Amino acid sequence: MGNKEEQFFAKNLQEDLENLERYIQEYSLFLPLAVYSINPVGVVVDVNQTGKEISGYEETDLIGKSVDFLFSKKKPINGLFQETLKKGEIKNREMELVTKKKKKIPVRVSSAARKDADNNVIGCFLAINDITEIKKFQDKLEDKVKKRTKELEKTKDKLAQTLEETKEAKNKVESEKNKTLAIISNLVDPIIILDQDKKINLLNPKAREVFNFPKSCIGKKVKKKDNFSMENFKEFTKKEYQVVPGEELDSSNPNEEEVEIEHDGESLTYKIITTKVYDSKENYIGTMKIFSDMTREKRINRLKTEFVSIAAHQLRTPLSAIKWAIKMILDGDTGEVTDDQRDLLKKGFESNERMIKLVNDMLNVTRIEEGRLQYNFAQENFKEVYKTVLGNLDNKIKKKNIDFDVKKPQKMPQVYIDKEKIRLVLQNLLENAVKYTPENGKVSFTTKKGKKYLVIKVADNGVGIPEKDRKKLFSKFFRAENVKKMQTDGTGLGLFIANNIVKKHGGEIKCKSEEGKGTEFSVYLPYKKENK
């Protein structure tokens, strides 16, 4: 080959080499992946543009440095390098690259061994990919997952806690239920519970025992609508019992009644209160019938009434004898009496009269309680009734200089009454009015015709009745606090008797009063027969 030809080839070769170098440089500039060339001893011998940019180092700073120079941990990168030389290729190992400014960047490193023509490993390429954004996303995702996991764990804990609490509450409820059941079962008195569909839900042992209710009646419906009376339970038992209706209370306590039943050779009396049961949210959940054994109280009352009746009867005869004896002395049948003797005898006579009234009242009360008070109803002219009463009070009215006013209709109607009993009522009301009205006070007696009732009003401007005492006004032996202080006499039986008599006539007594200003009693008497 001639010299010229050699020069021609050398020139061409040189140009090819320059083109190749330029091509590699351009390629290196363009490549967005950081690529480092590592020689077989693990030294960086070349780096592309992205490799410089990612690390922040100049090419001259990087070339000649050990491959681990760029990484926060030496062991993984050196391990990867050695593995590459052995295996030929490693992909996507996550490491941390440290930049010139000491910033740590998460990177993914892949490597590929390079071999010469004789298949000798002559180093490797490292491709480094910045995964900061991926990591951030991953971290965010991990944070989210952690947060969510934490939330879920919290929720789980809460659920577990709630479950535990529910379990505890359930046990507590169970325990309470058992306790309640135990109490109900061991109650000495019967108890009956119905559900909201009026089906028998519970009968305690005492209820089953006394009424002989079979177990099979549990779940059976009480048929009569809106009535929980013991009359409706008779269909569930063969045992006989008597139901005495009591007072209608209110809608939440449908009724109160008494039951008389034979059990173990003994006559038992139960007072039964029927009450509706509501849950904590005010939902109606059933009805409960609570029995109270009144047998003993009834017996004691009966004995007491019997005793009073006997005592009163026994007292009446000597009291009458005393009355007539004093009367005869006062009338001069036994000779002249001095004024002093007369005064003393009068006082004795009045005390005896009060005693007789007390005994009569007590006898009336016992008769009322035993249902033995006899009534002789007839159509009567009411004028005839009150005239006598007013006449008997005349002395007392005058003595206290009371302004007594009587108002009545021109034509007094006929009323269906027992006139003696109604006289007793009027006497009680008018005597009270005069008694509790101060001297020079005012008492009025008004009779007015109503549509169905004759209305009799007894009003005074006396001491009045304290508000707290008004509810017990018609109870036995009741006397208001203010009159207890001012009057020593008075049995506390008059209004009890009056109220019972008026009720027996199918009427009613109402009272309006203001303490210190006066009282007004209104008696409503039906014109026609309306016995109760």
Added chain:
Amino acid sequence: MNLRSNGDMINQAEAQKIIREVSGRNRGVTLRTDMQYVKSKKGKEGLTKLQKRVDELGVDLKYEKIRNNEWYPASWRIISLLAIKKAFNWSDKQIFDMGYSAPKNSFVVKALMRYFVSKRKSFEETPKYWGKHWDIGELETYKLDLENRVVVLRLKKFKAHPVLCQFLRGYFRAIAELLIKEAKVSVEETKCMARQDPYHEFRVTW
């Protein structure tokens, strides 16, 4: 030529003398390495200053037109180093640093370095670098004792300027570091033709 007596002084006459006395050629990549180094340290203004200095010396060296693989007079390489030293008032240490940086910029060096499979092989092949860059002188691996961490390189038939010796010391150190992965590599010039030794000898230890 008594290169040592002339020291680092360079002027037009001195430059012409170097052109006359230094024979042989070297690859454009070495001159471009000088240019890149000056650019990196002194910027474009620095390169302009250097080019002006070279122009003043009456040398037809145009840095921007130099092609990596083209061959240029070996004297230009010496003149270039002296002009740089004078233009920026650089010390021998800074010329050493230039030499240290040079292999890292050389496409030829990088290309060759990838193909060495072991330290021994690499050192054995090192003289080849010389031939790729210069057509005068011979680089020989005189001693290769990896156990005792000593390599002795001898550069023969290369009677140039001492400024190049500083440069080569840095250059060999960089090459050694690439091959042996050791931070504390030191290179001493134990013999120098400028001191009338029969060859240049560089002792590389680590």
